Amino acid sequence: MKRKYTLSNKYNSFYINFSFMFIGFVLAIMSTITLYSEITNPGFESWTDGNPDNWRTTNNPPTFVNVTQTIDAHSGSYALEGEVKTINGFSIPVALESGSDGAGFPENTRPAALHGWYKFTSISQDIFMVTLAFRKGEQGIGAGQFSTTNSTGNWTEFVANIVWGSEETPDEVLIGFQLQGTTGLVHEGSLFIIDDLAYGPAIPTGVEEKSGPNEVSLLQNYPNPFNQTTTIRYNIGESEQVNLSVYDLLGQEVATLANGNQSPGNYEINFDSSKLPQGTYFYKLQAGASTHVKVMDVVR
Known part of the structure; x- marks a missing residue:
């Protein structure tokens, strides 16, 4: 025993x-x-009175409805479709914002990127754009962006890498989807379908910066984040009209750095942010039919 x-x-x-x-x-x-928060109604399966639950749309019935539920889904039963409609000769822009009032979703993690699936029809080079803005209180501390003018009838994954301007943890995120015109106006018939949103890993950047002799490229500003001044570099492949502007997280233009016809070559612009508050900003290069957008962070 x-x-x-x-x-x-x-x-x-x-x-x-x-x-x-x-x-x-x-x-x-x-x-x-890495653990990520879940996005509310990420597959757009839940709808009430013609609108996706917990998302704000540009619908204004009975005058117009340009965001609808569709059975053309990547997975599940439904997806979301946004299409430019014309009312009395005016093209009505399409936009979708997180939160039933557009005020965003609660968020207490620092994801690396937003992933999702889309189909897109671009009329006259209209742009499909995805934006993210992370806030701590009223302060922007991170942002991400994806944009394309390339139409695709097949389900295609997008990845919007997120750039963080501080070490803080956010308390909310604003996620937006919209169509923009390269000339300022959107065109009837441009549409996107989106489904299956989720946070995930970032993808390597810099591919678009390796441009050939006839391509347009926009490089990441350096330094970034920065306190007052930073350098923005870009390449123009042929003579064309060029505009380089800076926008805040609300989409308001805060600075124009270049606007006019430019010859082929490499360009370098020093941007002075001393008149801007701390936060996250987008800078957009439009050269002919090509559009490139990147994110930069001002810290004080």
């Missing part, structure tokens, strides 16, 4: 030690996994 008791103790001791080791191993693995 004593021998049996001793073996049992050894077995129990081994089992307990192994259990603690296994739990420690699992916790170590879990500590390396």
Whole structure:
């Protein structure tokens, strides 16, 4: 009986030690996994009175409805479609904003990127744009952006990398989808369909910066984040009308850095942000039919 008791103790001791080791191993693995918050109604499955739950649209019935539910879904039963409509000769822009009042979603993590799936029809080079703005109180501390003018009838994944301007954790995120015209006006028939939004890993950047002799490219400003001045570099492949402007998170233009016809070549502009408050900004290069947007952060 004593021998049996001793073996049992050894077995129990081994089992307990192994259990603690296994739990420690699992916790170590879990500590390396990035956890992200869930986006509200990310697959646009829930709708009420013609609008997606917890999202604000540009719908204004009965005058016009340009955001609708569609069964052309990437997964599940439904997706969201936004289409430019014309009323009395005026093209009505399409926009979708997170939160039923457009005030955003609660957010207490620092995701690396927003992923989603889309289809897009671009008329006259209209732009499909995705934007994210992360706030701590009233202060912008991070932002992300994706844009394209390329039409696609197949489900295509977009990834909007997020740039953080501080080490703080946000308390809300504003996510927006919209169509923009390269000349300021959107065109009837341009439309997007979106589905299956989720936070995920970022993708490597810099691919568009390796441009050929006839391409347009916009490089990331340096330094970034920056206190007062930063340098923005871009390349023009052929003579064309060029505009380089800076916008705040509300889409308001705050500075025009270049506007006019430019010859092919590499350009460098020093941007002085001393008149702007701390925060996250977009800078957009329009050269002919090409549009490029990047994010920069002003810190004080």
